[in-house]
Amino acid sequence: xxxxxxxxCRIQTDVAGFITDAEAASRPLLNLTPKGARGKxxxxxxxxxxxxxAAEMRRVLQNRTEVRRIVTEFKxxxxxxxxxxxxxSQLDPMTLEWxxxxxxxxxxxxTRRSAPHRAGxxxxxxxxxxx
Numbered sequence: 627x628x629x630x631x632x633x634x635c636r637i638q639t640d641v642a643g644f645i646t647d648a649e650a651a652s653r654p655l656l657n658l659t660p661k662g663a664r665g666k667x668x669x670x671x672x673x674x675x676x677x678x679x680a681a682e683m684r685r686v687l688q689n690r691t692e693v694r695r696i697v698t699e700f701k702x703x704x705x706x707x708x709x710x711x712x713x714x715s716q717l718d719p720m721t722l723e724w725x726x727x728x729x730x731x732x733x734x735x736x737t738r739r740s741a742p743h744r745a746g747x748x749x750x751x752x753x754x755x756x757x
Contacts, residue, residue, distance in 0.1 A: 635649055635726050636724065636726070637663070638722065638723050641721075643680070643722075645664055645668055646721065647664070648660040648663040654702065655710075669683075671700055671702070672700055672701075674698050675699075679712070682696060686715065690716050692713060695711055695713070696713070696714075698710060698712065700726070708728060709729040709731060710726045710727065710729060712725070
């Protein structure tokens, strides 16, 4: 898979979280070209912990501090979610820098079921994603 070829990438957003610049290495993260990514809201790409990420983004803006090690899932457009570690920092009063480090998929990560549950089969709800 393409995302394994790069282990890190950087994306810049305005203070509202809209992408203003994305390096070429961010293409597999977003499933968009850097040009196509401009103007897109970054927060909806966070599959889990979206509100936590938004709160940390506000904290960076208020305190001008760097937030370290937000580990979450990031969902590229029309692709499966990727585990990432995100660091957010403020470059200037109008720009945030998001640094992403791709993490290896967890062996106990939730998986989608493609077949319906069968009688007698153990179904662990912690391993199944909705929808």
